[in-house]
Amino acid sequence: MARRESTAAGPGSRALIVDLIRSSGPISRVELVDATGLTQPTISTIVRRLIDDGVVRETGDTVATGGKPRTMLIINSRAAYGVGIHLGSDALTCVVTDTRGGTVGRSLVAGPNAGTALGGPAPGGGTGSSPGPAPGATGSGATGDAVEQLAALYRDVTEGLGLDRQSVAGLAVVGPGPVDLARGGFLAPPGLPQWAGLGLADALAARLDVPVLVDSDAAAATVGEFWSRQVSRDRTFGCLYMNSGIGSGIVLDGSLHRGSSSNAGKIGHVAVIRDGESCPCGNRGCLEMYAAPRAVVHRARAVPGLADRLRISPGDPDARAFDVLARAALYGDEQARALVAESAALLAEGAVTLVNLWDLDTLVLAGPGFVVAGSIYVSEVRRRLAEHSYTRDVHSVRVELSSNPRDAAAIGGAALVLQGSVAPGHGPELAARG
Numbered sequence: 001m002a003r004r005e006s007t008a009a010g011p012g013s014r015a016l017i018v019d020l021i022r023s024s025g026p027i028s029r030v031e032l033v034d035a036t037g038l039t040q041p042t043i044s045t046i047v048r049r050l051i052d053d054g055v056v057r058e059t060g061d062t063v064a065t066g067g068k069p070r071t072m073l074i075i076n077s078r079a080a081y082g083v084g085i086h087l088g089s090d091a092l093t094c095v096v097t098d099t100r101g102g103t104v105g106r107s108l109v110a111g112p113n114a115g116t117a118l119g120g121p122a123p124g125g126g127t128g129s130s131p132g133p134a135p136g137a138t139g140s141g142a143t144g145d146a147v148e149q150l151a152a153l154y155r156d157v158t159e160g161l162g163l164d165r166q167s168v169a170g171l172a173v174v175g176p177g178p179v180d181l182a183r184g185g186f187l188a189p190p191g192l193p194q195w196a197g198l199g200l201a202d203a204l205a206a207r208l209d210v211p212v213l214v215d216s217d218a219a220a221a222t223v224g225e226f227w228s229r230q231v232s233r234d235r236t237f238g239c240l241y242m243n244s245g246i247g248s249g250i251v252l253d254g255s256l257h258r259g260s261s262s263n264a265g266k267i268g269h270v271a272v273i274r275d276g277e278s279c280p281c282g283n284r285g286c287l288e289m290y291a292a293p294r295a296v297v298h299r300a301r302a303v304p305g306l307a308d309r310l311r312i313s314p315g316d317p318d319a320r321a322f323d324v325l326a327r328a329a330l331y332g333d334e335q336a337r338a339l340v341a342e343s344a345a346l347l348a349e350g351a352v353t354l355v356n357l358w359d360l361d362t363l364v365l366a367g368p369g370f371v372v373a374g375s376i377y378v379s380e381v382r383r384r385l386a387e388h389s390y391t392r393d394v395h396s397v398r399v400e401l402s403s404n405p406r407d408a409a410a411i412g413g414a415a416l417v418l419q420g421s422v423a424p425g426h427g428p429e430l431a432a433r434g
């Protein structure tokens with residue numbers, strides 16, 4: 001089954017072979033010949049280079065096939081490490097993964113808006129958090145403080161793991177869009193004005209002496225799920241990402257579909273209510289104005305007695321209040337359940353749109369919004385797709401929950417730099433800012 005990329009032994013062939021080894025697990029040279037349509041000498045040459053470069057290694061196992069035993073190949077998990085920092089309004093999360101996407105280090109510090117209202121406590125972001133550096137100092141030099149906070153978080157994690165500069169493929173800073181790739185930053189991330197308009201990539205690359213890229217949280221999470229789940233490039237893979245907003249990403253032929261400015265997939269800004277509430281994006285009636293955690297919490301606060309009963313205080317950040325609400329929904333609280341179910345129904349409509357646009361065969365739900373009540377959302381999306389997707393009589397769509405929805409964007413950031421490093425041709429051009 002020859003593919004269109006496989007007609008020449010150029011850089012695309014190297015990326016293709018890395019991707020096949022990544023997604024297939026142990027695979028032999030002969031199987032690579034069968035899968036790519038490349039000749040045996042070409043495969044041998046490329047594999048030899050990949051082994052010399054440390055990207056691929058032989059497992060030591062051989063498979064007897066009746067003829068010559070076949071040596072199996074896998075990605076060398078220690079070929080390079082990727083670092084991803086996710087900018088959230090309540091927490092900054094830094095994750096380090098090995099080349100195969102396994103998390104080897106994680107640190108979390110309070111974000112700019114953590115517990116600011118009424119002095120609420122810093123958020124718990126899951127397990128394995130470390131104290132990390134203090135949030136940016138007050139006073140002048142806010143830009144430098146914001147950059148230094150990220151730099152300090154990076155140093156804290158990589159030095160804690162004893163990683164030297166050479167073993168780090170790069171750093172990706174990911175957050176809510178729109179992203180401004182030309183400037184290497186974010187235009188106006190909702191709830192994060194301190195990051196707006198900063199040239200983060202250049203400033204961090206200069207401070208840390210590593211290649212740095214910037215991308216949206218949804219795009220990163222998509223690549224991360226694709227990479228760490230060992231999804232085959234044959235699949236038409238999508239990811240719905242829910243944090244403060246709702247975004248999505250699509251991987252086609254092993255590459256993230258970026259659109260003209262790397263802002264593709266903003267399913268949260270598809271209008272679901274004609275002439276509905278106006279959205280900061282400029283549109284009206286956007287999906288995320290009704291289905292995202294912030295909207296659900298807003299409605300919950302308007303239900304008499306509900307917030308008090310669930311002990312959601314006026315100063316709780318929306319993300320934390322949503323987790324409380326989601327847990328109550330999961331445990332059968334009828335009012336909470338109704339609110340979350342409405343959000344899930346709207347999100348499922350977004351999933352149908354996404355599947356119909358791209359003819360997806362796999363869809364993963366990722367992001368902090370799915371940490372507690374992910375099962376409710378997955379069930380509703382599955383049900384809706386089975387009844388309403390355009391292709392339901394042609395093929396089913398696999399819908400799964402991320403194995404680490406909270407860290408999915410940070411893990412995805414690490415995957416973005418690794419993909420750009422070990423399988424160039426799929427990922428963004430990272431070296432430009434090195």
Ligand SMILES: [Zn+2]
Pocket residue numbers: 268269270279280281282283284286
């Ligand atoms: Zn909008």
